[in-house]
């Protein structure tokens with residue numbers, strides 16, 4: 001298994017589409033959020049240890065949701081119309097839940113990239 005490491009853009013796209021970061025064909029999840037152990041196509045073991053993704057998930061979550069939420073809460077002080085604040089907050093909470101598998105896939109792709117570059121994966 002000495003395939004070249006896919007570029008970061010390819011890895012992120014595969015993660016976003018919930019596909020195996022190595023081959024891009026195997027599914028990451030069995031149901032909505034249940035992560036498979038191995039890729040059914042190329043056999044890549046997705047995670048060495050349970051909990052390996054927490055650091056990446058925190059990073060992706062902060063970049064995508066926490067900073068915009070902080071900005072929203074900050075600007076709430078200057079928005080006299082409460083309706084928009086609650087509408088946007090509701091949309092963000094829905095997006096936070098709906099995109100959980102996609103964010104997990106992106107985190108897994110980043111973890112794969114680090115494992116390949118550090119030599120943990122051949």
Ligand SMILES: [Zn+2]
Nearest residue numbers: 020023039042
């Ligand atoms: Zn695969």
